Amino acid sequence: MLTFDRVSRRRGSRDILSDITFAALPGRVTGLMLDGSGAHRARTGRAHLRWIARSAGIGNVRVEEALDLVGLTAAANKRVKTYSLGMGRRLGRAAALLADPEALVLDEPVNGLDPEDIRWVRTLLRERADNGRTVLLSSHLLGELATIVDDAVVIHGGRIVANGTLPAVVGGHRDLEDAFFALTGERGAR
Structure with a gap:
């Protein structure tokens, strides 16, 4: 379980989070609505993961297992600067999965x-939650x-405006997007 208790953060004069409290529970995928792997571009994917692992x-x-898990074994000896956006994202996922964490x-x-x-990411996240692991995503x-x-947890103006099961947050709205705009007072069009 990941618990956030009265978390506050500012960027300059703007409140990003203001006294946020919620929990991401084991066996559940929790979405937080509010990128790159961080690898040195001259390193190979394998070297980057070995550096993190060490x-x-x-x-x-475990590095080789993680490379295989995310489908990067064939590109593991290529320099990160040659990776596509998708390959860079795979490398980031491999790094996140190296320690086989209880919370992702x-x-x-x-x-x-x-x-x-x-589809691969959806399946991975669902399997982890179904196996009792905690999964928290922001998107x-x-x-x-x-x-x-x-x-789902919806944050607007640094404060939680909704927190609950997906059906509870969506409520009487057509979908999550409509619920988000209703909850935040945003119009959704520019």
């Missing part, structure tokens, strides 16, 4: 992915979140 006391066998936190996990990778892709999450 700093966490994780062996190279992902920001915009399907941004820039092709349909095959999107602005509300339609995509609605296909993945069990629970």
Whole structure:
């Protein structure tokens, strides 16, 4: 479980989070509505993961497992600067999965992915939650979140305006997008 208790953050004079409290529960996918792997571009994908693994006391066998899990084994010896956006996202997922964490936190996990990778991410997240792991995602892709999450937290103006199961947050609205705009007072068109 991930618990956020009275979290506040500012960027300059703007409140990003203001006294936020909620929990992401084991066995549930929680969406938070509010990218790159961080790899040095001259390193290979494998070297990047080995560097992360070494700093966490994780062996190279797990690096190879993570590369295989995300489908990067064939590109593991290529420099990160040659990776497509999707490959960079896969490398980021491999890094997140290296330690096989009980809690997985992902920001915009399907941004820039092709349909095959999107389905792979959905399946991975669902399997982790179904196995009792905690999954927390943040995304602005509300339609995509609605296909993945069990629970939703909507933050507007630094404050939680909705927190509950997906059906409870959607309420009487047509979908999550309509609920979001109703809850935040935004119009959704420019």
